[in-house]
Amino acid sequence: MRIAPADRWERRLYLAAHPFAYPLLRGLARRGPAVRVPGVGVVVNDAALAREVLLDGETFRKDGPGSPGDLWTPVLGPSVLLNMEGEAHRALRRKLTDLFTPAYTERLCARVLAEPLARLAGRLEQGREVDLVDAMRVMAGTVIGHVIGLQARDADGYRHLFEQGERIVAMVSLRTRRLSPSQVARARRVLDPLGDIAAESYTSGDEGTVMGRMRGLGLSEEEARGAAGAFFLTGTETVATLVPRLIALLHDSGELERVAADPSLLDPALEEAMRVVTPTPVMLRSVHVPAAVGGVPVRPGDRVLIATHNCCRAYGPFDLDLVHPPELRRLWFGAGPHFCLGYPLAMAEVRAVARTVLDAAPLTVTHRRAARGVLIPTYRRFVIRRKARS
Template sequence: MSTAPERRWERRLYLAAHPLAYPLLRVLARCGPAVRVPGVGVVINDAALARRVLLDGRTFRKDGPGSPGDLWTPVLGPSVLLNMEGEAHRRLRRKLADLFTPAYTERLCEQVLAEPLARLSERLHQGRPVDLVDAMRVLAGAVISHVIGLETRDEDEYRHLFEQGERVVSMVTLRTRRLSPSQVARARRVLDPLGDIAAKAYAAGDEETVMGRMRALGLSPQEARGAAGAFFLTGTETVATLVPRLIALLHDCGELERVAADPSLLDTALEETLRVTTPTPVMLRSVHAPATVGGVKVRPGDRVLIVTHNCCRAHGPFDLDRPHPPELNRLWFGAGPHFCIGYPLAMAEARAVARTVLRAAPITIVRRRAARGVLIPTYRTFVIRKAQA
């Protein structure tokens, strides 16, 4: 069952990241399944209702005013899954469907993470303190480097790559409608050089690389370049923030040694961590046709905020033994045609790192500190070590 430290630390992380917006979102959670908030939009707090909105791509779209398209089209261009709808979206989605198969992502993580995970395991088993936040930055940087086609094997370069993505994503808050021209320019200064590298990997056509696979799957150079940028922005930080919070929740709830002793529980623990932490706390849609949502009438041009965090936390505190109801079903990664295409890669990466950490159990938390100025709530430092026998 959940314990006080779990609730206290998760709330602390959200308040550090979003000191003004988070308390408002939690107040809105008590206002019913849907509520219109002047100056904000129509807020959705119910998982079943959120799923209905996400599955109705004709009425609620990602490419209108107040949608993700407003945020990311100036940075990534018009042809990435983040900002597309209709036939163009379906066509690109079909091309990408076989990119991150579970078998391929497991093999990719084994290849890319073997050496850094071996070093992590050695440090833990020697009883040395490990900052899991820093370790995840290196590991996530290594994977995204491979995806884009960077030829780097240096941990400092991996950290730098991660920090570049973090700087771009941190320009977005829960209240952001669109990036300013100066923010777009800063983001392009980060992404354009990475896009050039991705384009070279695409041109080389090596099907052992992700960019080469995109070419083989029929993506155009522009589509592949946009996809690489989207993976860089949306996948890196999601995975890097997940594992420290997984270990923290298991530790604080007294479940860490149970999962360490029974590896079959790891996927359940990861899914429950994703529900509680909700890596996408808010999802945006633009209304394109009149409709009624949870008793609230919406009109074309209205902005809809699906508060995924409220939808997911309504099902209670962290509990490995409570099954997820059907309406959740990985809602934090979207639903229907917009379900996150990088989900298998994110899970393979998190699974590989979590296994390595759990093999060192029992584990003690040496110190931790919440991060400020980030979009996805996370720890700034999270130092662990193997507990003394």
């Protein structure tokens, strides 16, 4: 099978992260829209079918056996959106609706990333090499640090914050159903102090902070503390891994200078890059009532694994001009009541960094290496430099 040039490194990243599970996952894509796999559950490979499952919160839930609730409730507590359903979920979601508006997130990222973006732009302008992986770790740590309410830190401090979250997420593989007691204890040792800081920020009631805004929106301290932990675990690594992969896809497909020259292409490039990299390669649901998934009968307690990566990659290799059909639209962020609440913040952060990098075009990639032992496939290093102008 011929692999498109822009996809060769993407395949390498997935194989480095999941050398056994990834070939199995891709092999299942050829078995039809839905297939039952012993020991795994019912695997969904079709975007339209995946959207149906995600929109049916009564049948397919996040709080049953084999669901995200099994993974994260022992770590984050019972009151975070990613492990809730029903009226309790709807009530908390309503409170948080206005937390991350596009206008607010744009202002937040412009303010807290001003200094690291200026450093990044300066290094590129001088023709110096930049490891975009390390730069994104610092910036992702900076943003989530401000969300939680941490006092200002230097680059090393924010880098360390990111690495703490990375170590927790790395405990999860594509096959993990629940964390062991020792893993839960390790995660709590990181998250409990951060929760204390978030609680202090909440108590201060400063509407200029995200935690203060949560208090103003009517969240309890426990809800705000749980939300801070969820944002820390689910938002930082997703954003940090996306930007180097976006720039790699644009570079490898020969589209980088085209997007750099036309700012209106940045959002389509982001959407297409996210389709290819699929920031959330799988999503889990637990069956609550008897039903069928793509003709496959399921019973209460069955596990449904939505192979988001298979759903998205069914539309071919990276193609900047591909028009995404309605069933595919931002499927990697979920759908319906569980669509990612932090989506506006993630996009504001990614746009800010991507614009800074693209402003330095033309660029060349001088070194890259795939990361191993991670949940979300990524580069361990991705070094870029501005090309000398002739």
